[in-house]
Amino acid sequence: MKVITCRNYGASEELQLEDWEIPTPKENEIRIKNYKTSVNSGDWRIRKPDPEIARLYFGLTKPRQPVLGISVSGVVDAVGKNVTKFKVGDRVFGSSGMKMGAYAEFVCIPESAVITILPKEISFSEGAALPFGSLTALDFIQKCKIKENQTIIIYGASSSVGTSAIQLANYFGANVTAVCSKGNFKLVESLGAKSVMDYEEFHSESHKKNYDIVFECVGKSTIKSNLKVLAKGGVLVLVAALFKEMFQAGLLSLTKGIKIKFGPIAETIENLELLTKLTKEGKFKVVIDRSYPLEKMAEAHNYVEAGHKKGNVVIDILD
Ligand SMILES: NC(=O)c1ccc[n+]([C@@H]2O[C@H](COP(=O)([O-])OP(=O)(O)OC[C@H]3O[C@@H](n4cnc5c(N)ncnc54)[C@H](OP(=O)(O)O)[C@@H]3O)[C@@H](O)[C@H]2O)c1
Structure with a gap:
């Protein structure tokens, strides 16, 4: 089978096409004939790595798992003898999580992973694009405990996380303001943003409006500028916080009682199923x-590393 490996940390040239034996699923695993995957912002960060401290988790001198990628979308073509949830022929999609391995024609994955049936109304490409940004946005949106008509400003609204967050915040009843570049105004409005704002406006001193939730998706604005527009008692979400921001945020929560949500998300099967249901229903x-x-x-x-994609980038593996 065709596999893309990353044998050393570094530039994108480290990604090489290799020919591997098709793996055999273990007793509790399914094997997915993987039609599509996606490239997410997390992928290039692991490849470099960025930040360097990520080596402690992914491998000190080289990636411990040479096959990157977390999104799988395809058809079950073999099952281990203890598998009960899926059968050969099922259309499935989901995330292989930190085990990665999705840049491959066949992927073996435990049936207990964050994988579910892909309804016929959802394409393999959509299945591959869904898990990363949508699971992230949903987890953080849930942490905000949105009440009907609350105001939320989503900074980096054209990103993978942002395009999902707009729709989910809307779904839970919030009134969404999206911050992105002018070229993406139409896109974010089509997803349900009631107002749109250019980056420059957000950073300007004249932007005095307060929001119940400030949802920072891309790590391009400072905590200070976010707090400037946060209503008293509101929630600040820092999706892309790295260690420095996490430390700062922790300190602010402790000393000033500001509600700040950050850190790695929990990918759950319940959330994947909710996203599947909403997608199937056209919501x-x-x-x-x-x-x-x-x-x-x-x-x-x-392309993904350049930081200007709109939503998600899909990889076609098999036809
Ligand atoms: N906490 C967690 O567990 C978790 C999970 C997943 C992701 N993340 C993090 O979330 C972040 C977002 O990931 P993603 O894949 O959604 O991002 P992405 O899609 O790669 O972000 C690209 C988008 O960001 C916009 N952008 C670039 N500069 C901007 C700026 N200064 N202001 C506003 N928007 C700007 C770009 O718009 P223009 O082209 O118009 O500039 C582009 O549409 C990443 O840092 C990722 O590591 C965290």
Whole structure:
């Protein structure tokens, strides 16, 4: 089978096409014939790595798992003898989580993973694009405990997380203001943003409006500028916080009692199933920017790393 490996940390050239034996599923595993995957912002960060401290988790001198990628979307083509949840022929999708391994034509994964049936109304491409940003947005949106008509400002609204957060905040009854570049105004409005704002406006001193929730998706604005527009008693979400911001946020929570949500999300099967239901019913739409064939993985990484994709980037593995 075709696999893209990353044998050393570094630039996208480290991503190489290799030919591997098709794996055999263990007793509790299903094997997925993987039609599509996606390249997410987390993927290039692990490849580099960025930050360097990520080596402690992913491997000190080189990636311990040479096959990156977390999104799987395909058909079950073999099952281990203890598997009860899925059968051969099921259309499935989901996340392999920190085990990764999704940049491959076949992926073996425990049936207990965050994997579910892909309804026929959802394409394999949408299945591959869904898990990363949507599970992240949903987890943080749930932490905000949104009440009807609360105001939320979503900074970095055109990102994978942002395009999902707009729709989910709307679904839970919030009034959404989206912050992005002018070129993405139409996109975010089509997803349900009631007002739109350019980055520059958000950072300007004249922006005095207060929001119940400030949802920072891309780590491009400071905690100080976010707090400037947060209502008293409101919630600040820092999706992309790295160690420095986490430390700062922890300190602010402790000393000033400000509600700040940050840190790694918990990917859950319940949330994947909720997203599947909303997508099937037409209440949620995963945004796909573009697709690349598996062989062009390095190009896909360069595009995602440049930081200007709209929503998600899909990789076509099999037809
Ligand atoms: N906490 C967690 O567990 C968790 C989970 C998943 C992801 N994350 C983090 O969440 C972040 C977002 O990931 P993602 O994949 O959703 O991002 P992404 O899709 O790669 O973000 C790209 C988007 O960001 C916009 N952008 C760039 N600069 C901006 C700025 N200065 N102000 C506002 N928007 C700007 C770009 O719009 P323009 O082209 O118009 O500039 C583009 O549409 C990443 O840092 C990722 O590591 C955290």
